Amino acid sequence: MSIHLRAHAFAANPLRGLAGTRSSGAVSPSAAAETLRALLDGADAAAGHHLSRVLPFRRGRPLARSPDPPAPSSSSPSPAPPPAWRLAWLPPSRVPGVPSDVFVFLGSHGGEGGGEEAAAYWAVDVSEVEGARFGGAGEESAFVDLRTLMVAADWRDKDTMGELAIAGHARALLEWHNTAKFCGACGAKAVPTEAGTRKQCSNESCKKRIYPRVDPVVIMLVIDKENDRALLSRQSRFVPRMWSCLAGFIEPGESLEEAVRRETWEETGIEVGQVIYHSSQPWPVGPNTMPCQLMVGFFAYAKSLDIHVDKKELEDAQWHSREDVKKALTFAEYEKAQRSSALKVNQICKGTERGQSTSSDLRVESEEPAPMFVPGPYAIAHHLISSWAFEGAPKVPSSFSNL
Numbered sequence: 047m048s049i050h051l052r053a054h055a056f057a058a059n060p061l062r063g064l065a066g067t068r069s070s071g072a073v074s075p076s077a078a079a080e081t082l083r084a085l086l087d088g089a090d091a092a093a094g095h096h097l098s099r100v101l102p103f104r105r106g107r108p109l110a111r112s113p114d115p116p117a118p119s120s121s122s123p124s125p126a127p128p129p130a131w132r133l134a135w136l137p138p139s140r141v142p143g144v145p146s147d148v149f150v151f152l153g154s155h156g157g158e159g160g161g162e163e164a165a166a167y168w169a170v171d172v173s174e175v176e177g178a179r180f181g182g183a184g185e186e187s188a189f190v191d192l193r194t195l196m197v198a199a200d201w202r203d204k205d206t207m208g209e210l211a212i213a214g215h216a217r218a219l220l221e222w223h224n225t226a227k228f229c230g231a232c233g234a235k236a237v238p239t240e241a242g243t244r245k246q247c248s249n250e251s252c253k254k255r256i257y258p259r260v261d262p263v264v265i266m267l268v269i270d271k272e273n274d275r276a277l278l279s280r281q282s283r284f285v286p287r288m289w290s291c292l293a294g295f296i297e298p299g300e301s302l303e304e305a306v307r308r309e310t311w312e313e314t315g316i317e318v319g320q321v322i323y324h325s326s327q328p329w330p331v332g333p334n335t336m337p338c339q340l341m342v343g344f345f346a347y348a349k350s351l352d353i354h355v356d357k358k359e360l361e362d363a364q365w366h367s368r369e370d371v372k373k374a375l376t377f378a379e380y381e382k383a384q385r386s387s388a389l390k391v392n393q394i395c396k397g398t399e400r401g402q403s404t405s406s407d408l409r410v411e412s413e414e415p416a417p418m419f420v421p422g423p424y425a426i427a428h429h430l431i432s433s434w435a436f437e438g439a440p441k442v443p444s445s446f447s448n449l
């Protein structure tokens with residue numbers, strides 16, 4: 047069974063795109079910033095004509111809450127659904143003592159005449175803020191690792207996936223602020239501008255504008271058309287039994303197709319001919335030094351089949367038959383992983399879980415473990431592999447036509 051998504055995880059952010067920026071009720075960054083400043087200065091809530099909501103982050107983790115789901119009725123045969131997490135938005139009055147210029151504008155929502163009041167949404171890093179209390183006892187909210195929230199997100203729930211996209215965008219912007227502290231041209235301090243969505247060099251004779259950074263990565267499923275097999279690989283940092291697509295960075299002066307061919311050749315010694323685009327996914331949960339990667343997904347047809355693994359890059363790479371790949375895409379296991387992560391987020395928010403381990407969230411447990419599995423539906427690798435296994439490449443599935 048293949049899992050079709052409306053959009054990739056972290057894409058289709060409800061605060062962005064045409065719906066978020068061009069609606070009649072959209073709040074401009076400058077109007078939102080003016081209202082936020084007034085509220086932080088203690089002006090009454092009547093300042094401005096929209097609500098302001100703030101999402102605090104601590105060390106890259108958003109504040110989340112996880113209300114208990116309603117208990118199933120005794121006549122219901124199905125088990126209780128796992129709790130759905132939500133972002134814990136706060137009014138600006140709950141984030142005292144933080145200068146207004148470190149808040150980052152995320153977008154606005156509502157106010158189009160549908161009865162919902164327009165609201166401007168902000169993110170702020172409170173890692174260094176002392177004295178203010180966020181979450182904790184009685185609030186049932188906590189700072190939760192974004193990867194844990196990603197695995198815990200129910201991919202069938204549009205609202206949860208929208209909140210995941212907002213949190214990903216917010217984390218990418220905050221991490222970018224942390225890494226882009228100085229002007230790359232003259233070395234002077236870079237200061238936030240345009241409600242934190244851009245930066246500018248503070249040196250009057252330079253004033254270079256600095257834009258949020260996106261690091262593109264090619265990710266490819268290499269296919270042996272003649273023998274109906276796909277190439278999957280393992281990195282040493284993967285959890286046991288997990289196999290995935292090849293991926294790599296693009297070098298200056300290289301096209302995406304050339305990067306696919308070069309990376310495949312360097313890592314596995316396989317020559318690639320035709321390269322076909324599938325879809326792309328923002329990936330704000332990569333290394334801290336890369337605030338937001340953009341995974342650009344391709345099918346790549348092999349021209350040679352002998353594998354020579356570059357052991358510095360990969361632990362292993364092997365051809366797998368379509369039947370084996372289908373077995374690795376076990377829907378029940380993804381559902382189980384999502385469910386156990388959702389329960390874990392619930393416990394973290396209630397303060398009953400000690401420590402947060404990321405690696406165990408990504409492990410798919412099973413009583414009779416399949417010989418291998420591939421990443422879950424939150425990752426583009428899953429959809430590249432699933433598209434080939436169930437639908438045959440290179441046809442792009444209709445569910446992705448709007449990506």
Ligand SMILES: [Zn+2]
Pocket residue numbers: 229230231232233234247248249252253254
């Ligand atoms: Zn400068």
